[in-house]
Amino acid sequence: MWKSLISRRNALAGGIALIGGTFWGTNNPSLASPVNARPYPWGGSGAAGANPNHDPNPLPPGEPGRDYNPTRTPNGSTLSYHLVENVKVMHLIAEEVEHEFAPGLKARCWGYNGQVHGPTIEAVEGDRVRIYVTNRLPAPTTVHWHGLIIPSGMDGVGGLSQRSIQPGETFKYEFTLRQHGTFMYHSHHDEMTQMAMGLMGMFIIHPRGVPQQERPDRDFVLLSSEWKIIPGTYRPDPNEMTDFNVLTFNARAFPGTDPLVCRRGDKVRIRLGNLSMMSHHSIHLHGYHFYITQTDGGPIPESAQWPETTVIVPTGSTRTIQFVADNPGDWAMHCHMLHHVMNQMGHGLPNVLGINPDGLDNKVRKLLPNYMTMGQTGMADMGSMGMTVPQNSIPMIGADGPKDYITMGGMFTILKVRENLPPGQTSDPGWYQDPPGSVAQPASTEDLRRDGIRPPTSNNSLQSHHH
Amino acid sequence: MVLLTLYRNSLLILGVIGIAGCATVEDKPGITDVQAMTQSRGIQTIQWNRATDTDSQVQTAIRTMLEDGLTVEEAIQIALLNNRDLRSTYESLRISQAELVQAGMPKNPVIDGSVRFVSSGGGQILDLGIATDFLDILFIPVRKRLAEQEFEKTKRQVAGQVLDLATRVRTTFYKLQAAKQILEIQKKFLLSYEAAYDLSRRLRAAGNITLSQTARDQAALEETKLALNTLETEVIGFKEELNVLMGLYGSSTVWETEQTLPELPGVTFDPQALVSQALQQSLDLQIARRNIETAAIRLGITQPMGILSELEVGATAEREADGLWSVGPTLAVPIPIISQGQPVLAKAESELHQALNTYYSTAVRIRAVVRTLYAQLQAARSRTTHLQEVILPLKQLIVEESQKQFNAMQLSAFDLLQAKNDELLTQLQQVQALRDYWIAYSRLQLALSGRLVQTEQTSTNSFTTPTSTTNGGH
Numbered sequence A: 001m002w003k004s005l006i007s008r009r010n011a012l013a014g015g016i017a018l019i020g021g022t023f024w025g026t027n028n029p030s031l032a033s034p035v036n037a038r039p040y041p042w043g044g045s046g047a048a049g050a051n052p053n054h055d056p057n058p059l060p061p062g063e064p065g066r067d068y069n070p071t072r073t074p075n076g077s078t079l080s081y082h083l084v085e086n087v088k089v090m091h092l093i094a095e096e097v098e099h100e101f102a103p104g105l106k107a108r109c110w111g112y113n114g115q116v117h118g119p120t121i122e123a124v125e126g127d128r129v130r131i132y133v134t135n136r137l138p139a140p141t142t143v144h145w146h147g148l149i150i151p152s153g154m155d156g157v158g159g160l161s162q163r164s165i166q167p168g169e170t171f172k173y174e175f176t177l178r179q180h181g182t183f184m185y186h187s188h189h190d191e192m193t194q195m196a197m198g199l200m201g202m203f204i205i206h207p208r209g210v211p212q213q214e215r216p217d218r219d220f221v222l223l224s225s226e227w228k229i230i231p232g233t234y235r236p237d238p239n240e241m242t243d244f245n246v247l248t249f250n251a252r253a254f255p256g257t258d259p260l261v262c263r264r265g266d267k268v269r270i271r272l273g274n275l276s277m278m279s280h281h282s283i284h285l286h287g288y289h290f291y292i293t294q295t296d297g298g299p300i301p302e303s304a305q306w307p308e309t310t311v312i313v314p315t316g317s318t319r320t321i322q323f324v325a326d327n328p329g330d331w332a333m334h335c336h337m338l339h340h341v342m343n344q345m346g347h348g349l350p351n352v353l354g355i356n357p358d359g360l361d362n363k364v365r366k367l368l369p370n371y372m373t374m375g376q377t378g379m380a381d382m383g384s385m386g387m388t389v390p391q392n393s394i395p396m397i398g399a400d401g402p403k404d405y406i407t408m409g410g411m412f413t414i415l416k417v418r419e420n421l422p423p424g425q426t427s428d429p430g431w432y433q434d435p436p437g438s439v440a441q442p443a444s445t446e447d448l449r450r451d452g453i454r455p456p457t458s459n460n461s462l463q464s465h466h467h
Numbered sequence B: 001m002v003l004l005t006l007y008r009n010s011l012l013i014l015g016v017i018g019i020a021g022c023a024t025v026e027d028k029p030g031i032t033d034v035q036a037m038t039q040s041r042g043i044q045t046i047q048w049n050r051a052t053d054t055d056s057q058v059q060t061a062i063r064t065m066l067e068d069g070l071t072v073e074e075a076i077q078i079a080l081l082n083n084r085d086l087r088s089t090y091e092s093l094r095i096s097q098a099e100l101v102q103a104g105m106p107k108n109p110v111i112d113g114s115v116r117f118v119s120s121g122g123g124q125i126l127d128l129g130i131a132t133d134f135l136d137i138l139f140i141p142v143r144k145r146l147a148e149q150e151f152e153k154t155k156r157q158v159a160g161q162v163l164d165l166a167t168r169v170r171t172t173f174y175k176l177q178a179a180k181q182i183l184e185i186q187k188k189f190l191l192s193y194e195a196a197y198d199l200s201r202r203l204r205a206a207g208n209i210t211l212s213q214t215a216r217d218q219a220a221l222e223e224t225k226l227a228l229n230t231l232e233t234e235v236i237g238f239k240e241e242l243n244v245l246m247g248l249y250g251s252s253t254v255w256e257t258e259q260t261l262p263e264l265p266g267v268t269f270d271p272q273a274l275v276s277q278a279l280q281q282s283l284d285l286q287i288a289r290r291n292i293e294t295a296a297i298r299l300g301i302t303q304p305m306g307i308l309s310e311l312e313v314g315a316t317a318e319r320e321a322d323g324l325w326s327v328g329p330t331l332a333v334p335i336p337i338i339s340q341g342q343p344v345l346a347k348a349e350s351e352l353h354q355a356l357n358t359y360y361s362t363a364v365r366i367r368a369v370v371r372t373l374y375a376q377l378q379a380a381r382s383r384t385t386h387l388q389e390v391i392l393p394l395k396q397l398i399v400e401e402s403q404k405q406f407n408a409m410q411l412s413a414f415d416l417l418q419a420k421n422d423e424l425l426t427q428l429q430q431v432q433a434l435r436d437y438w439i440a441y442s443r444l445q446l447a448l449s450g451r452l453v454q455t456e457q458t459s460t461n462s463f464t465t466p467t468s469t470t471n472g473g474h
């Protein structure tokens, strides 16, 4: 039903050959009909013989609605622009921002234009953009346009491409966009500190001339990153190397993540970027198959796309997945690296799983009246026990769900697909109303008897194993 | 020549005959004076029990005081009533008074003619070798004046021993209270290490930690038990020391103290007034003054007070800076009545100088002791205050926050117990500091009462910290 979508633009001014292959997968793989495309057999910049440092002739600025359907950045925003003689002029202000990761956890981070991460930059292939960057940080900075093919001097590597932007200075970056796809931007000066503090964002370039019926109905942008915020502190620790404890989509950790809201039948694209300090992410979507249609290197030929339920997004990369939202429900989408769905989990503690706590609490309470043994059966209760925790911390906390407590945090969000949703609604429609008989329930006695299932009467049998 | 000199003083002879006639040995001589001296120095009542009939009343009073929690004042009271060493000290008043009476009587002619006056310094003079009744009668007034000096000295020595005993009871009592408080804290340490080992055993039973980790936790617990044992012995030691001071034995050794040391008092000493108060009250200086008088009498100086009034002024703090002190030891001694230029005279002169020097050195030492004790007192006070008002609240905050971090599974139960141990250690240091304060306080009080105390390091660090202050290697 949904055929492949190929950018019709064969050439941009300046002679860039662009062949974008996009495929609308559905949860019925038989509908897939990929089309072969080998855009850059040997790799390269895609400049096809032209010198990318030369100023190409830009096309007239692309317009939202006419030329593309705008993306949506859950928990974030899109950077505004204004036109000056057909150039899209934008302004990024790097500054300290007090950012909330989830209710109960805030920190002093570094972001752009008062938010963390920075707003999503959105433009159209062939646009000329002029981006001013003002540094209101206490340290020099630069902005690198990750994945963009632009003149070397615009690449934003401090010291290599340019002199770094001193506090108080405003620099001007200007280039023509000669590609489409999902890209990123981030500080490239003292990245260890500045990316750990959040200086990053997404850079989306739409193809030109895609007919409306071939554009996505929902185009989501999610940027992953990771942080070290010790419970009870108020600033990410940029010295951390491995023990990151806050893992985020768009700098939010569940239950702070906004859902991805779709109407049944919508063509859905999710652009996943990863600028984590040290981690790759295996992003798993429940309820669907999808196709990985693009990387930040460009479109994947349809012949090379295959159905997936999980996409690995290496750090420093983007992956774009597509599917038709034809399966209504509340569907989890999360990183499958399990420590990435915990909030501020502590490590280096003794393993208390399986210990017998009888009588221990009373003994310890003579000294510490609020003591309670925890973890002997796992960590699931941690969020819902309501114990006093350090100020400004969300240790292990998930959220109340419609049926029980959701024992997930971090890189966890929900794809909400609804039958009847007003077109254009992006706000949370609430919990899914399951059709009768479609929710797992406690087994009835009749069911058990009919099917010959005899559960053990107690769990004594488990304990007797030890003896 | 000697005779001539003595004859000149005819007034002296008349005086001797007058006094000698009415002297008798009293039952409890001088005790009223001693009472007055100790009362003005903070001791309410002392009692000299010689007869057994008063003893039963005394024992009843003691039993009553022992019944409920014993206070420090009650312990002092009991010691003053019941300490047998003190009773034997009281007897020296009677001995001294007896000597005074004896000094007023003509010597038995049969006895060897030499006249001996045994002073506290052991010196003997006027050993003139003239053994006649007549001469002996002439010497009676001198002997009597000397014996009076001895009696006055004895009163002050007895008063000093009363004060000493009260101070020893006081400091031992505070040490006992502190040791008991420290013992209670050590019991909490034991609870903590028991809980840690208990948890460790459960972790081991679940198969989650190694045997060596559990063994480490058990070793820490066993060491804590040893420390507790040491402290229990220490409590017994202080209690027995008090039994000795209070003269208790048998069933009367069953008593309990008030549980905790008193809080820091609000009143503080005025450091400016301390030295002069200690000098003015000084029993030691009064005794030294009597020694000067004794030496002067032996040398035949009729008005030793002429020297001494000057000395007494010099002994006060107000005059310390004006240089009077330095001229003191070179003070010219007036011409003695016995001026035969014999070696005996030279010796007597030197003993006067010795007595003067001792007077000065005692005054110097009192000043230094008072300043040292005051410094110790202030150090213990500020240490106590700092532990109580700054460090302990911090340690408590750390425990509170560690509890939250434990709740958030950021800290282990072992870490949480360790935070509690750190708080207990501060509690313990606070008890030690408060104990040191009260010991310094008691000793300073004694110095201000006019009794010279030897300064010593008050901080007897009795507590044995468990060798392993961290819980295993978790």
Ligand SMILES: [Cu+2]
Pocket (backbone or CB within 6 Å): A279, A280, A281, A282, A335, A336, A337, A340, A411
């Ligand atoms: Cu991940």
